[in-house]
Amino acid sequence: MKWILFFGALIGSGICDRETFSGHQVFRINVRNGDEISKLNRLVNSDNLKLDLWKSPSAVGHPADVLVPSFSLREVKSFLEDHGLEYLVAVEDLQIHNEMDNIVKCYPHLASTVEIGHSFENRSMYVLKFSTGEGRQRPAIWLNAGIHAREWISPATAIWTAKKIACDYGKDQAITSILKKMDIFLLPVANPDGYVYTHTHNRLWRKTRSINPGTTCIGTDPNRNWDSKFGEVGASDNPCSEIYHGAHPNSEMEVKSVADFIKNHGKFKCFIDLHNYGQLVMYPYGYTTEKAQDADELDMVAKNTAKALASLSGTQFRVGPIATGIYRASGNTVDWAYDNGIKYAFTFELRDTGHYAFTLPADQIIPTAQETWLGLKTIMEYVQDNI
Amino acid sequence: MALRRQPLSAPRPGDTRPAAQRLAVPLLLLLGLQGAAAAGGPEDSGWLQDAEPSSRLLSQAARAALHFFNFRAASPSALQMLASVLDGRAWVNQKKEYKFDLVFTTEFYSAEEGEKRLGKCSAQVFFRNEKPRPSVNVTCTQLVKKERRQKEDYQLYKLMKQLKSPLNAVSIPDSHGYIAPSLRPIWDLAFLGSSYVMWQKTTPFLHYYMSQISSVKQWKTNDDAIDFDYTVLLHEFSTQEIIPCRIRLVWHPSKPLKVTYHCQERQTPEEASGAEDGSAVAPTGLSNF
Numbered sequence: 219m220k221w222i223l224f225f226g227a228l229i230g231s232g233i234c235d236r237e238t239f240s241g242h243q244v245f246r247i248n249v250r251n252g253d254e255i256s257k258l259n260r261l262v263n264s265d266n267l268k269l270d271l272w273k274s275p276s277a278v279g280h281p282a283d284v285l286v287p288s289f290s291l292r293e294v295k296s297f298l299e300d301h302g303l304e305y306l307v308a309v310e311d312l313q314i315h316n317e318m319d320n321i322v323k324c325y326p327h328l329a330s331t332v333e334i335g336h337s338f339e340n341r342s343m344y345v346l347k348f349s350t351g352e353g354r355q356r357p358a359i360w361l362n363a364g365i366h367a368r369e370w371i372s373p374a375t376a377i378w379t380a381k382k383i384a385c386d387y388g389k390d391q392a393i394t395s396i397l398k399k400m401d402i403f404l405l406p407v408a409n410p411d412g413y414v415y416t417h418t419h420n421r422l423w424r425k426t427r428s429i430n431p432g433t434t435c436i437g438t439d440p441n442r443n444w445d446s447k448f449g450e451v452g453a454s455d456n457p458c459s460e461i462y463h464g465a466h467p468n469s470e471m472e473v474k475s476v477a478d479f480i481k482n483h484g485k486f487k488c489f490i491d492l493h494n495y496g497q498l499v500m501y502p503y504g505y506t507t508e509k510a511q512d513a514d515e516l517d518m519v520a521k522n523t524a525k526a527l528a529s530l531s532g533t534q535f536r537v538g539p540i541a542t543g544i545y546r547a548s549g550n551t552v553d554w555a556y557d558n559g560i561k562y563a564f565t566f567e568l569r570d571t572g573h574y575a576f577t578l579p580a581d582q583i584i585p586t587a588q589e590t591w592l593g594l595k596t597i598m599e600y601v602q603d604n605i
Numbered sequence: 606m607a608l609r610r611q612p613l614s615a616p617r618p619g620d621t622r623p624a625a626q627r628l629a630v631p632l633l634l635l636l637g638l639q640g641a642a643a644a645g646g647p648e649d650s651g652w653l654q655d656a657e658p659s660s661r662l663l664s665q666a667a668r669a670a671l672h673f674f675n676f677r678a679a680s681p682s683a684l685q686m687l688a689s690v691l692d693g694r695a696w697v698n699q700k701k702e703y704k705f706d707l708v709f710t711t712e713f714y715s716a717e718e719g720e721k722r723l724g725k726c727s728a729q730v731f732f733r734n735e736k737p738r739p740s741v742n743v744t745c746t747q748l749v750k751k752e753r754r755q756k757e758d759y760q761l762y763k764l765m766k767q768l769k770s771p772l773n774a775v776s777i778p779d780s781h782g783y784i785a786p787s788l789r790p791i792w793d794l795a796f797l798g799s800s801y802v803m804w805q806k807t808t809p810f811l812h813y814y815m816s817q818i819s820s821v822k823q824w825k826t827n828d829d830a831i832d833f834d835y836t837v838l839l840h841e842f843s844t845q846e847i848i849p850c851r852i853r854l855v856w857h858p859s860k861p862l863k864v865t866y867h868c869q870e871r872q873t874p875e876e877a878s879g880a881e882d883g884s885a886v887a888p889t890g891l892s893n894f
Contacts, residue, residue: 421780422816422838422847439845452843460845534689542659545843572668572814573686573714575840579782 244313245284245294248304249275257301258282267293314406317377318346325384328397334405335475338428341410343475346380348387349401357605358401359488359598360480360560362551365440365472367412367423368576371568371586372492376406378587379594396598400487400605409440409472422576426470430457438464441491442547443473444554447505452547463549481558488562488601489555490594495575496544496567497535499523499593502556504540505548512561513539519600520564526592531585533569535593540565562601566590651698663693665812665842666705666739670728672804673741679862681793682757683749684714684800688723703732703809713748715793724748737808758858761790765831768823777818791821791835798854799837801864806839814840816847830857839868 249255255275262269262284270285286294298305322329332345349356363376383402386393396402407413411427425437435458442453445467449455453463468474480486501516510516517537524535540547544567555563569578569586578586655662667690675684688710696704711724726745733740749757768791777792778784784792795818803813815837822834832855839848850868 417780421776422840424845454844460847536660538659543661571687574778574782575814575816577778577780577782577817579778582782 244307245286245298246281246306247275247284247298248281250304254301254303257303258284261294261297266290269294314373314377315342315344318344318380318406321346321380321384325387328387329380329384332403332479334479335471337409337411337472338426338470339411339414341414343405343408343410343472345479346404346406347401348383348397348404350387350397351401355483355485356401357399357485357487358403358483359396359601360476360486360490360555361402361404361594362408362476362489362491363405364407364413365409365491365551366493367409367416367425368421369492369494369568370416370576371494371578371583373406373413374583375492375568375587375590376404378584379591380404380406382587382591392595392599396595396602399602400598402598405476408476411472412437412440424460425462426472428464428470430462430465433457435462438462438470440470440473441493441551442549443467443470444477444549444551446550446553446557447548450505450548452504452545453549461547467549477554480555480560486555486560487605488597489552489560489564490597491551491565492568492590493565494568494578495570495572497533497569497571498543498565498567499527499535499537500540500543500552500565500567502539502553502563504544504546504550504553507539507541507546510539510556516562516564519562519597522600523564523593523596526596527589530589530592533589535566562597564597566593651700652696652704653698655695655697658693658695660690660693662695662809663690663705663707665807665809666693666695666730667707667709667726667728668812669739669804669807670707670726670730670741670743671709671711672800672807673739674726674728674743674745675797675800676804676862676864679797679856679860680754680758681790681797681856682715682761683754684793684796685711685724685726685745685748686714688712691725701735703730703735705730711745711748714796715789722748732809735809737811738805739807741804755858761793762831762856762858764790765794765823765833775820777821792818794831794833794854794856795821795835795837795852797856797862798833798835798852798864798866799839799850801854801862802837802850802852802866802868803839805866806868811844812842813848814842816840819849828857830855830860 247258249258258275261267262271267290268287269290271282273281273283275282297303318331322331328348328350330347330349332347333342334345335343337343361376361379364373366372383393383397383404387397388394409426412423412425415423415427423437425439427437429436430438438457439453439459439461442461442463448467449463452461454461456462464470468477480489499520501513501520502510520537524537527533527535536543540550540552550565552563552565568590569582574582664687667687671685671687690707690709692708694706705728707726707728707730709726709728711726713722724746726743728741728743731740777788777795796815799815803815806813817838818835819838820836823832832853834851834853836849836851839850840846841848848868850866852864852866855863
């Protein structure tokens with residue numbers, strides 16, 4: 219089973235009854251001559267396939283984007299292959315944005331999208347906002363995902379979680395109660411350029427795709443670029459390194475967009491960052507092994523979170539501060555959040571512990587998202603009761 | 606089930622590799638060190654026991670021991686992976702040597718659905734002067750009966766022999782974590798060879814996971830052995846680097862494994878970090894094979 223089909227699977231799994239793009243895929247088809255254009259038109263116009271031409275081939279060399287429903291996938295692929303037409307299945311950030319739009323369409327009184335900025339390659343940074351209140355800034359929770367491009371389970375879990383929040387509001391007592399008091403902001407792809415790059419070029423890319431002057435080495439580690447003990451331990455000043463911290467704090471637009479938004483909002487109480495792999499629930503600090511002031515409380519919450527995570531499938535998570543749980547790392551999201559007044563700052567390393575690592579198989583997506591949800595709820599419920 | 610203990614030990618580490626120069630600061634063993642008097646450790650002078658070794662550090666050492674065990678067992682159908690560390694002690698001395706005493710459980714690497722058996726190992730791991738290639742003394746319970754293991758190894762061997770050469774396969778697993786059943790033997794054999802490399806490269810501060818096979822070739826040899834040439838991408842903790850390693854192994858089910866390898870050195874400013882070295886996924890359509 220492929221990841222691209224996952225989005226169809228998760229919608230069809232009974233989480234939400236609404237009509238959505240269940241299993242649809244966007245094909246980008248290359249047309250190299252007039253003959254291929256007419257073949258493509260024939261395909262698009264065939265009644266039974268129910269294809270939807272999103273972008274027509276304006277000229278030879280300009281690809282067409284076609285939305286293909288799940289029941290037509292096999293036939294369309296056969297047709298394209300039999301006629302020698304080149305095609306790509308559209309990368310998943312496009313699909314993720316589609317999913318976000320669907321959630322807003324289905325739940326307009328709860329969900330909205332906020333554009334908080336752009337990436338280096340000018341991709342929009344969209345955040346889903348879940349709010350039951352009008353007007354003033356309510357205390358809020360930030361769920362961060364996909365900051366490291368190769369950690370695909372993170373945006374996948376985030377999108378599942380978004381649907382879960384939307385669908386369970388009004389039905390599940392815990393999330394309904396949380397949303398009565400607080401807003402939830404969810405950023406499924408904090409590093410869209412990197413995420414696309416892992417689909418088109420290099421599955422194991424980690425950083426952003428920003429240009430570093432004076433070298434062909436691309437990108438900054440967005441989880442070393444935050445303004446918390448920037449440039450100290452556990453980060454590199456070598457732009458070719460996977461943990462290059464960048465020229466200065468918030469040099470990455472992707473990081474600056476989030477930092478500015480959160481600072482301007484002013485009422486965030488909780489920040490959770492999703493990564494993989496390692497199966498860990500961690501809290502500040504990463505930049506030092508000294509105990510954070512609230513370490514005991516955060517440790518207790520983290521332990522309860524790990525219990526909740528294990529309750530579904532028995533997946534064991536270890537708990538501790540970042541510096542000892544994984545390694546020392548300065549300029550990371552969670553340290554920044556904590557040192558900027560967001561006490562309940564946690565980072566998750568989701569499945570697994572190294573067997574499949576970044577390339578977690580598709581059949582683990584939903585179980586991972588389901589157990590993660592229990593962990594997230596544990597934290598959010600605690601925050602709700604303690605602010 | 607009949608259990609048999611398989612003691613295996615590595616020779617003292619050689620001098621072939623310089624210590625890795627890293628920005629990442631060594632952790633943990635700097636915490637909570639107690640005097641030698643309080644330690645229940647070996648008689649060698651100057652060993653300070655770490656009062657609270659982190660589970661992360663113990664897991665790292667256990668993995669190194671297991672890499673070595675898998676390599677010496679040379680059985681691609683009976684690879685084991687770390688389940689959890691039951692007990693572990695750590696010592697360091699002024700010569701910057703690290704010593705670990707571990708008891709840990711293991712699982713089958715290629716576990717069938719529902720086949721959840723736990724093995725158990727005890728190991729001593731010794732790093733000389735922060736260098737890689739620790740010396741390892743490891744004893745594990747046998748997860749699989751010898752006859753079954755030999756039979757499955759031989760089946761794998763026959764499958765590999767039948768594969769066309771060169772294989773021209775790319776990216777195992779594919780981007781979505783999928784390994785076609787027909788390619789599973791390749792993965793297992795590659796993991797076996799990579800275990801040797803990962804053992805060789807592990808230091809007290811750096812450890813490895815096998816991420817992906819990025820290219821595969823296989824040569825026929827005059828004798829009966831499988832001659833297998835491939836490039837694997839290792840994920841290095843805590844630098845987060847992806848290290849391509851070209852590995853050549855010669856394997857026959859009943860003989861020790863022979864491995865040679867060359868890993869790409871740390872990238873210079875002229876090389877982008879892993880961007881263009883053939884780890885791309887073929888974009889056309891959904892299937893990669």
